[in-house]
Amino acid sequence: MSLYIDYNWAMNLLLLRSENIQNNITTIVGRQLExxxxxxxxxxxxxxxxxxxxGAIGLGKIxxxxxxxxTLEIELTTKAPRPLPLTMILALPRPKMLRRILQTIAAMGVKTVYLINSSRVEKSFWQSPLxxxxxIEQQLILGLEQSIDTCLPKVHLRKLFKPxxxxxxxxxxxxxxxxVAHPDSEQRCPIDCKATTTLAIGPEGGFIPFEVEKLAQAGFAPVHLGTRILRVENAVPVLLSRLYPA
Amino acid sequence: MSLYIDYNWAMNLLLLRSENIQNNITTIVGRQLExxxxxxxxxxxxxxxxxxxxGAIGLGKIxxxxxxxxTLEIELTTKAPRPLPLTMILALPRPKMLRRILQTIAAMGVKTVYLINSSRVEKSFWQSPLxxxxxIEQQLILGLEQSIDTCLPKVHLRKLFKPxxxxxxxxxxxxxxxxVAHPDSEQRCPIDCKATTTLAIGPEGGFIPFEVEKLAQAGFAPVHLGTRILRVENAVPVLLSRLYPA
Structure with a gap:
């Protein structure tokens, strides 16, 4: 054993598949058993x-x-935490980052993500086995297990930006x-937003001007996060925390 | 070449040491040259x-x-961005995480950090060559180069919690x-805080009750970030962004 464990990620919740639960009994193997x-x-x-x-959250007795x-006897009594009222449009990150970002997205309560192409997304990223x-589901489950949530985000892949x-x-x-988060914008990103948001985040280096323009035509207002340029894996928690402080 | 480059980290600023600048001329080698x-x-x-x-920020001509x-001719004309009015007390993270967290701390404008011991910090972490x-300075420089800042944070190591x-x-x-960020707290973490803050963040698994009590005796109020338990590398940007949205 020990192959599966990511020691950087805590399992604060053991997330079970419905098909593995029968009469409130479940069997654990593999990564979770380990x-x-x-x-x-x-x-x-x-x-x-x-x-x-x-589904719901509760306790399992071994x-x-x-x-x-x-083998666990389980009792599920509590609702999952509320999702963020936000859809994320994210330029496909470098594979090494993608893993952590998917975990973060799931941990922070985002439930709909579109991973999209952009001029600064390297073509090879789309070939990643991740x-x-x-x-993808595996990374999302790690995020949910960290943050004590059960509701799997839906992740859509869109390889063509313009259509x-x-x-x-x-x-x-x-x-x-x-x-759309864009360093050159003159408008500051909202804080403690009560409304539903669709948030676009570019690749490292940002969306190119053509892309920002196309997003503007689709109704996206560019907003900035100050003068500091953050890497995407920090921009994601920074933006979510700022828009919807828990 | 290519040994040095961390492709996950953009060099939006070439950060120079004073001793390498003479009459506005500097010579670049190693990682930065590469x-x-x-x-x-x-x-x-x-x-x-x-x-x-x-020091200041400007342009260099090759x-x-x-x-x-x-060789670059440089002209430094602009001040570095304002630091965050915050001192961070951070339980020493696992080495693999420490690297990224130091980068994040530097990128987001924290200038004073105490890495401290805690019951849930593994002893071996203190042996890390990192x-x-x-x-430490190398990771901080990567963070400053990412976010376009020049002011090196001061990082202090404190191996004994109680003293x-x-x-x-x-x-x-x-x-x-x-x-102190603590999931069990009943008080919500402040948003858009105008005051100077000393922020304590525990290890994965949190500070133990004795430690929270000692921190309370030193004046620290426990605050929570909602029901979701975040890993430290997300808690840091979430807390900073929430306390001081740029």
Whole structure:
């Protein structure tokens, strides 16, 4: 064992798939079993916080455990925390960053993400195995387990900027406030926003002027975060925390 | 070449040491030279944003460049951005995280950091070669180069929790508002704080009750960030952005 564990990521919730729950009994294997044994050092009789993907949160009591599997009796009693009222449009990050950003997005309560192309997105990024649906889901689950949430974000891939922004984005935006983080903007990013937002974040180096213009045509107001240029993995928590301080 | 470059970190400013500047001429080697050549693909005659450590920001013009060094004529005209009015007390993170967190702290304008011990800090973390002064400085410089700042944060290491909190921390706090991020708190973390703050952030898993109590005795009010438990590398930008939205 030990191959699976990301020690940088805490498992504050054991997130279960519905198909693995029957009559309030579930069986744990693989990464989650390893975490229970190696990191949390739990034994038979111990309880742990559990949740059902897209469902409720509660407690699980370990009724049997060995190196191959653990069986838990669970009781799910509490609702998942409220999602952020925000849709994120994010220029596809470098694979190494993508992993952490997906975790962050899930941990902070974003539920809809469009990963889009942009002039400064390297073509090779689209070849990353991290973009396979199962790989994306795995990172999202790590984020939910960290922050104690159960509701899986939906992540959409859009490899063509122009048709996405022209044809699809207006209906994604709907009646929400649409903003794009852009250092050259004269308008300061809103603070403690009560409304629903569609937030676009460019690649390292930013959207090119043509792209900012196309986004403006789709209703996006450019907003800045001060003179400091942040890397995307910091810009994401900074923007979310500022728009919706918990 | 190529050993030095962290492609996840943009060099939006070439940060120079005073001792390498003479009569507005400087010579670039190593990581910075490599970045200019391999990433920015600059040539003789090109200009680049430069700054002097703890000094001003301006432009440098490349007057000669080859694989071994580049010479720049520089003119420094602009002040560095304002620092955040905040001192950070941070339980020493896991080495892999420490690197990124030091970069983030520098990028976001924190100028004084105490890395402290805590019950949930593994002893081995204090052995990391990343804690050597030169290694810390290197991460801080990467952060400043990302965010276009010149003022190097001061990072202090305090390996003993109790004597630090009892004997030294009260004078570090002075007349500032002292808060400790703590999920169990009933008080919400302030938003858009105008005052000077001393902010304590625990390790993954949080400060233990004894430590929260000692911090309370030193004047720290526990504040929460909502029900979601964030990993430290997200909690840092979330807290800074919330306390001091740029």
């Amino acid at each position: 975490h229970i044994i190696e990191v949390q050092r739990l034994n038979k009789g111990d309880t742990i916080r559990v949740g059902e993907i897209n 009724t049997s455990i060995d190196d191959n599997s653990a 973009l396979a649906p199962k790989a 996405f922004v022209e044809d699809e984005l207006p209906s994604v935006v709907g009646s929400s406030i649409a903003i | 970045h200019i050549i391999e990433v920015q693909r600059l040539n003789k005659g090109d200009t680049i944003r430069v700054g002097e450590i703890n 007057t000669s460049i080859d694989d071994n060094s580049a 804690l050597a002064p030169k290694a 630090f909190v009892e004997d030294e921390l009260p004078s570090v706090v002075g007349s500032s508002i002292a808060i």
